Amino acid sequence: MPSGTLLYAQSGGVTAVINATASAVIQAARSRKVQVLAARNGILGVLNDDLIDTASLSAAQVKALAHTPGGAFGSCRVKLKSLEADRAKYERLLEVFKAHDVRWFLYNGGNDSADTALKVSQLAAEFGYPLTCVGVPKTIDNDLAVTDCCPGFGSAAKYTAVSVREAALDVAAMSETSTKVFVYEAMGRHAGWLAAAAGLAGQGRDDAPQIILFPERAYDEADFLAHVETVVQRVGWCVVVASEGIRDASGKFVADAGGGSDSFGHTQLGGVASHLAGRVKDVLGHKVHWALPDYLQRSARHIASKTDLEQALAVGRKAVEYALAGHNAVMPVIVRESDAPYRWRIEAAPLSRIANHEKTMPAGFIRKDGYGITAAARRYLSPLIQGEAYPPYGADGLPAYLP
C-alpha cells in the first residue's frame, strides 16, 4: 500500500462529466487504499488549505458523482503565472502539500491547469520534495493539444447537435407565416468545435444547420446575409449556428458589436446570436428567433454522450494509475485507433507538450465556402456523440444529482 495522500482539484469551466472523472479518481484510489483529498474551488483550495477529505463520501455518493454535472468540489478561474512571477504561490502550494503528506497531485482542467501541474512538478523537484503531478484533461472547448478529444466536449457536442435538430423542426413548422431564421449561439471563443458539432444535426445542404459560422473564418456580414437569403428562398427557412468567438476581417469580435448601452443608458449585453438576428431582421426583413444556451450546453448531463462519459471515467482511472506508478508531469490522453468502428485507448503524454498549447480545428474540417463541415469533420466528430448515458431520475421527475 503506497504511503501518502492524493490531492485532486478541478479547474476552469466545468462540464457534464468532470465529476465522472472525479468519481473514477476516488474509486481507483480507494481500491488502492489511498486517501483522496479534494481541493475546494480548485487551486484556491490548496492556497487556502481548504481541502475536503473524500473519505466522508459514501460509496453511493461517489457513484452518484459520476452522473452529476457541474464541479462537485468547486472550480476556479485562477491562472498562476510563471515560476518567477508567482513563486510565492507555488511555494505555498508545496507547503500545503507537505502539511497533508500529498504525494500525488491530479489537476483536472485545460491548458492552464496542465501548465500549473507542470510547474508544480518542477518546483517540487527543485526542492527535492517527492511529488507526482498528473494533468487530467477536461474542456468542452476540445482545444487541448495531443489528446484526440477532451472529456466534456462529446456531451456538449451531443447537446448541441440534438438541440439544433429539434429547434430546426420547430422553425420548419413555423416558417410559412412566422419565424424564417433561427440563430443558435455555441460556446467556443477561439475554436469552432462545438459549432462544428452542430453540423452533425443534418446531412444534405438543405438540412439544418444550413449555415455555421466558425471563429477560424473571418465573418463577412454581406456574404453571410446573402447566404441566409439564398437558403430562405430555397428551403423556406434557415438555421444558423454561430460560434461566440467569430470575428470580422479586422479581428474585432462580432459579439462586441452590440456592446453598448440601451435607450436608458444601461449596459446592453449582446452576444453573437442577438447581433446576427438583429442584422437578419433589419437587412433581410425576416422574422427571426435566437437562442443562447450558455451554461445549459456544458451542464446537460441529461443528454450526455456515453462515449464521452466512458472517456471521462477512463482518464480518471488512468490518472490514478500513472500517479501511483510515479509517471510524473504527464496527462492521460485519448488516442484514436479507428473512426469506424470507433476505437480508442488512453496513453500518457508529457505535460510539456500540452501546457499552453491550443488546438484549433484543422482547415480540412471546414467546408470550402466556410459555412459548413466536411466529411472528415463528420468522421472525427460523429463517434464522440455516440450513445446515451441517462442519469437516474427521482420521484420528483428530475435527475437525481448529488446535491
Place this chain on the structure above:
Amino acid sequence: MPSGTLLYAQSGGVTAVINATASAVIQAARSRKVQVLAARNGILGVLNDDLIDTASLSAAQVKALAHTPGGAFGSCRVKLKSLEADRAKYERLLEVFKAHDVRWFLYNGGNDSADTALKVSQLAAEFGYPLTCVGVPKTIDNDLAVTDCCPGFGSAAKYTAVSVREAALDVAAMSETSTKVFVYEAMGRHAGWLAAAAGLAGQGRDDAPQIILFPERAYDEADFLAHVETVVQRVGWCVVVASEGIRDASGKFVADAGGGSDSFGHTQLGGVASHLAGRVKDVLGHKVHWALPDYLQRSARHIASKTDLEQALAVGRKAVEYALAGHNAVMPVIVRESDAPYRWRIEAAPLSRIANHEKTMPAGFIRKDGYGITAAARRYLSPLIQGEAYPPYGADGLPAYLP
C-alpha cells in the same frame, strides 16, 4: 364504417408532443377505416386547398411521428376574426371541406384554434353542412381554460426544471472566482407557468432557482436587485428565472427596456434575461451569465415528460372518438382526479367555454414575496413532469426523428 374524411390541422406554436397527438389521431382514424387529410401549415392549408393525404404515411412513419417534435404538417400563426369580419374565409373553409367530403374537423391548437373550430361549426350548421368540429388542446403556455393542463406544457416544464437544476450546479461550481448570478429566460408572455415549473428544480430557500419573476407580479427593479444581493451574500451565488412577459408597475414589458439600437445604430434585440443580467452587472457588480433557450424549450423531445406524452396521445385518440360519435364543438380536456397518486381522465368540454379564454396562474401558486412557488403549485406541477419518454436514437448518435 363512417363515410367521409377527417381533416386534421396544427395551429400556433408547436411543441415536443403535438406530433404525438397527430400520430394518435391518424392511428385511431385508421383503426376505424377513416381517411385522414392533414392541412399543410394549419388553417392556411385549408384556405389554399393544400391537403396531405396521410395514407401516404407508413405505419412506421405514423409511429415515428409520436416521438418527433415540431409540427410535421406545418403550423401557422393565422387568426380568423369574427364570422362577420372574415366571412369569406370561413365560407372558403366550408367549400374546401365539401370538396374533400370532410365531415370531421380536428383543430390542434390553443385558444384561437378553439375559437376558429367553434365558428366553423356554427357556419356549417347555418349552411346545413354536416360537420363535426373538435378542438384538440396544445400549448406549452398551459393557458387553456377548463382543461387541468395542456399537452406540450409538461415536456417544456420538464426541460425547464432539468435545465435550471443543471445550470445551477455549474454556477455553484464557478461562483467562488467567476459567475455569481445566472439568469434563465422562460417563455410565457402572459402567464408564468413555465417559470413556475423551474421552481421544481429546488426545494429549500437556498436551492436554485432562488428567485422567479412572474408576469403575474409587477417587476420592481430595486426590490429584485436587493433580493439577488441577499441571496449572493447568503448562498454565494444566485439563479434567477424570469418569464419573458414580466412588466413593471406601469405595465411596460421589461423585455422592451433594452430595445433600441446598438452603437452602430443597428437593432439591438434584447429580452428579459439580457436586461436583468445587465442590471445585475451594472448595479451589483457581479459577474453574470444568462441563457435564452427560446425554441429549444418547446422542441426538446429528447427530455419529454412521459405524462405529457401520454396526455398528448390520449387527447388525439379521444378527439377522433368524439368526432366520429358526432360530439360537435367540443374539446377533449384533461380532468385531474388526484394529485398523489396522480390520476387523470379525458372528458369532452364545450369549445364555447374554452375559446378566447386565457388561464393565468392562481394567486395561491405564487409565494407571498412574489419570488417563488407555493406548495400548492408544486402539487399541481410535479405530476406533469413525471417520467421520461426517450426517443429512439440512430446510428448517428442523434434522435431518430421523422424528417
